[in-house]
Amino acid sequence: MINMLEVNETNKMIEQDNLDVRTITIGISLFDCIDSNLEKLKSNIYNKITTVAKDLVSVGKEIETMYNIPIVNKRISITPISMIGSAACKTPEDYVELAKTLDEAAAKVNVNFLGGYSAIVSKGMTKQDEIFIRSIPQALKVTNNVCSSVNVGSTKTGINMDAVRLMGDIIKETALVTKDEGSIGCAKLVVLCNAPDDNPFMAGAFHGVSEADAIINVGVSGPGVVKKALEQVRGENFEVLCETIKKTAFKITRVGQLVAKEASKRLNIPFGIIDLSLAPTPAIGDSVADILCEIGLEYAGAPGTTAALALLNDQVKKGGVMASSYVGGLSGAFIPVSEDQGMINSVEQGALTIEKLEAMTCVCSVGLDMIAIPGDTKETTISGIIADEMAIGMINQKTTAVRIIPVIGKGVGDKVEFGGLLGYAPIMPVNQYSCDAFVNRGGRIPAPIHSFKN
Structure with a gap:
């Protein structure tokens, strides 16, 4: 139990020392959204996200009021989209369409960021993985709240240097296509080694394959x-x-x-x-x-x-x-x-x-x-x-x-x-x-x- 002394200490930390809850992040599995038809896939993804996360922001505000604790961000993480889109997406442009859907869903539920426009290629890249990765610059250009990550290595598998080389190109291209905004697209893109499945922080958040259908990470x-x-x-x-x-x-x-x-x-x-x-x-x-x-x-x-x-x-x-x-x-x-x-x-x-x-x-x-x-x-x-x-x-x-x-x-x-x-x-x-x-x-x-x- 948290006693009144702890409550008073907490209030002091909030008022004087910038203590905050940086984020409540809902992790959402999209495996049940998979479809070989792109339009159907987009519809499934939009409906799943906007249903599961529909009350996230309002509940966050209620908790802020109840405990007088600032909650700076309300966010969503999803199953890496390279896995979810592979049956329907044949070109980078197809994946960009999914990115737009994710952005629309994030806007609908009014979250700050949505993470999981991601790929895990620590040991090797499939053809679909590469198609997805090449979509990242344009996806980050045309969206506001979508964050992207690519895991290119792990202690267990080593480092995929083909992916490392490709990500140098992708980061530079992302900088170029968002140059009018200070190359801000790169601020929503991270390259990882040993990425955790349950990270609530952007831009590296995604909902790992070992996770439940939905989860709350703070x-x-x-x-x-x-x-x-x-x-x-x-x-x-x-x-x-x-x-x-x-x-x-x-x-x-x-x-x-x-x-x-x-x-x-x-x-x-x-x-x-x-x-x-x-x-x-x-x-x-x-x-x-x-x-x-x-x-x-x-x-x-x-x-x-x-x-x-x-x-x-x-x-x-x-x-x-x-x-x-x-x-x-x-x-x-x-x-x-x-x-x-x-x-x-x-x-x-x-x-x-x-x-x-x-x-x-x-x-x-x-x-x-x-x-x-x-x-x-x-x-x-x-x-x-x-x-x-x-x-x-x-x-x-x-x-x-x-x-x-x-x-x-x-x-x-x-x-x-x-x-x-x-x-x-x-x-x-x-x-x-x-x-x-x-x-x-x-x-x-x-x-x-x-x-x-x-």
Whole structure:
């Protein structure tokens, strides 16, 4: 049970420290929508989504009012559409029609984002998978709320380098077709290794094949709360520091548990997981980078940053798993550049580079996230960056991701504005040396030796 002391603490965290429930996400299986007729498939998908998720937004608002807890986003994740559309879609244009249907369904139920315009090709691509992937740029151009992801590797299967090479092209093409909006299409596209089936956060959310017909997953965020707690133990030793983070993470997760259970009951949909991820926003005081500075760094990126982030991530997870029996998704600390004012400050000061961010991704929740790079960056260079990040995930048995934005028409020193939760980003330099011969080899990087555990 949650007592009045916890309620008062929670209210203080909400009012003063930017605590929020970042998202309630309904995962919806579309396997029963499959049909070989495209029009029938579109109708089935629209009807399923708008039926299952019809009360999501209203219930979210009721819970906000009931507990005085902000719920920033209400979202939907679906079965990867490459699986659902393969019988009916013969061309990329056919898949774009499905994307439009998804966007219409999302608009009908008034959710912020819908994730699952996705493919899982970690070991190989079918012809249909490739057709689907080639539809992504146009799909993201003609939709507002659809998010796309492609899983190209895993610890168990290795890295599909053909898919990695293709995704370099796809990201660049997406940037080009949305160049009039700051290449924002790339902000809705992520490349993953070891993608979880139950992630409630965009752009990587999809409803895994091992999930029930529908499920409620909740993502909680509270960088400001953690920073505030650490201010009270400034100068203390690491034991005190770690205990403070762990206890704070416990309290934050309890808020998510409360909201998830209530949403599950009101929507009559099973509760899945709580994803306790310290997901920042552009708001001042809601920054993971600021937590790192409170731990003792002048700027994120300074020597010691990776150690500080590892400490933070581990204590967040230890606190979270004590507060809920079903902690999942990603859970830890996100380090998106454009969505974190502290990260932006570090980049502008020259303290943080892509290479340092890559090192940090070895110990954080996800990977290279919301990083803007020059618009003339070569496709093969983008593929090389993806390959590096996928290798980190594969070897370390963790989820890693790349959400990188080559902003057409902009170079190092410029900025790009995305607005809302996506914030703004300085254009970061990339290594100019070629990796063409490497990414053009084709084939698959084998799984590491420690993957053989059967």
